[in-house]
Amino acid sequence: MAISFESALGIHQKALEVRVQRAEVLANNLANADTPGFKARDIDFKAVLGGVQAGQQGEQLAMATTNGKHLPHGGNSGVSGSGPDELLYRVPSQPSVDGNTVDTQEEVAEFTKNTMQYQASFQFLNGKFKSLNNAIRGE
Amino acid sequence: MSLTNIFDIAGTGMAAQSLRLNTTASNIANADSASSSEGDVYRARKPIFSAIQQDVMSQALGGQAGELSASQGVQVQGIVESDAPLDMRFQPDHPMANEQGYVMYPNVNVVEEMADMLSASRSFQTNVSIMDSAKTMMQRLLTLGQ
Numbered sequence: 001m002a003i004s005f006e007s008a009l010g011i012h013q014k015a016l017e018v019r020v021q022r023a024e025v026l027a028n029n030l031a032n033a034d035t036p037g038f039k040a041r042d043i044d045f046k047a048v049l050g051g052v053q054a055g056q057q058g059e060q061l062a063m064a065t066t067n068g069k070h071l072p073h074g075g076n077s078g079v080s081g082s083g084p085d086e087l088l089y090r091v092p093s094q095p096s097v098d099g100n101t102v103d104t105q106e107e108v109a110e111f112t113k114n115t116m117q118y119q120a121s122f123q124f125l126n127g128k129f130k131s132l133n134n135a136i137r138g139e
Numbered sequence: 140m141s142l143t144n145i146f147d148i149a150g151t152g153m154a155a156q157s158l159r160l161n162t163t164a165s166n167i168a169n170a171d172s173a174s175s176s177e178g179d180v181y182r183a184r185k186p187i188f189s190a191i192q193q194d195v196m197s198q199a200l201g202g203q204a205g206e207l208s209a210s211q212g213v214q215v216q217g218i219v220e221s222d223a224p225l226d227m228r229f230q231p232d233h234p235m236a237n238e239q240g241y242v243m244y245p246n247v248n249v250v251e252e253m254a255d256m257l258s259a260s261r262s263f264q265t266n267v268s269i270m271d272s273a274k275t276m277m278q279r280l281l282t283l284g285q
Contacts, residue, residue, distance in 0.1 A: 028210055028212060030262075032212075032213045033265065115272050118276055122283070126284065
């Protein structure tokens with residue numbers, strides 16, 4: 001029985017990837033906390049990872065590119081469907097006069113939560129590698 | 140690797156906030172710099188922030204479809220001088236008084252500047268802690284498989 005990394009690691013490597021992307025988006029929100037007119041953005045983690053899972057099971061309907069000039073659609077790339085359309089805008093709880101929708105407390109809370117979930121994903125991934133190591137050693 | 144992007148983003152945030160602190164310091168230091176003519180008097184300086192957007196077209200044609208097109212940090216567009224009315228005080232015995240006996244003082248609102256200073260230093264702290272978290276995440280990642 002052949003072991004491929006793709007099937008051995010499962011969803012965890014993709015989850016880790018999406019967590020890093022989400023950290024980036026949240027860090028960007030916080031850097032722009034004082035930029036007038038900036039709209040806070042976020043990733044719908046469930047939707048993105050759901051797209052990955054569906055893609056892994058071969059159920060996703062990918063758009064065909066029949067011409068070299070067609071713009072690529074996110075469907076076949078690493079994190080499935082994570083084009084610009086996956087990047088959503090946050091609904092502001094306290095809109096400010098200058099049009100900025102970044103709520104620093106909320107963003108910091110989300111970032112911290114995301115970091116913890118990243119560490120959880122990391123633990124799972126590390127566990128997978130440990131079991132692979134054990135399997136190789138045969139102890 | 141997008142974890143390194145977080146360092147860049149937090150770095151732009153820290154640079155912008157420290158520039159904001161710099162203008163605040165300059166404004167407060169010059170809050171009482173008197174002048175005899177309207178042209179010479181110091182005016183409150185304010186930085187203008189804007190988000191750095193990625194070039195959407197080059198991304199679409201470059202084929203990096205998996206990347207998110209969020210903006211990449213913050214930049215300072217420029218520093219503008221406030222056009223709030225100047226503070227004219229009637230001080231005929233002041234050495235810098237003009238013919239009518241008025242002295243021009245800057246349009247710096249010290250209370251506003253203090254609030255700005257607090258906001259800037261808090262935002263700076265937030266960016267530092269973001270960078271710290273990114274560093275921890277990266278260090279954890281380097282121990283993968285050990």
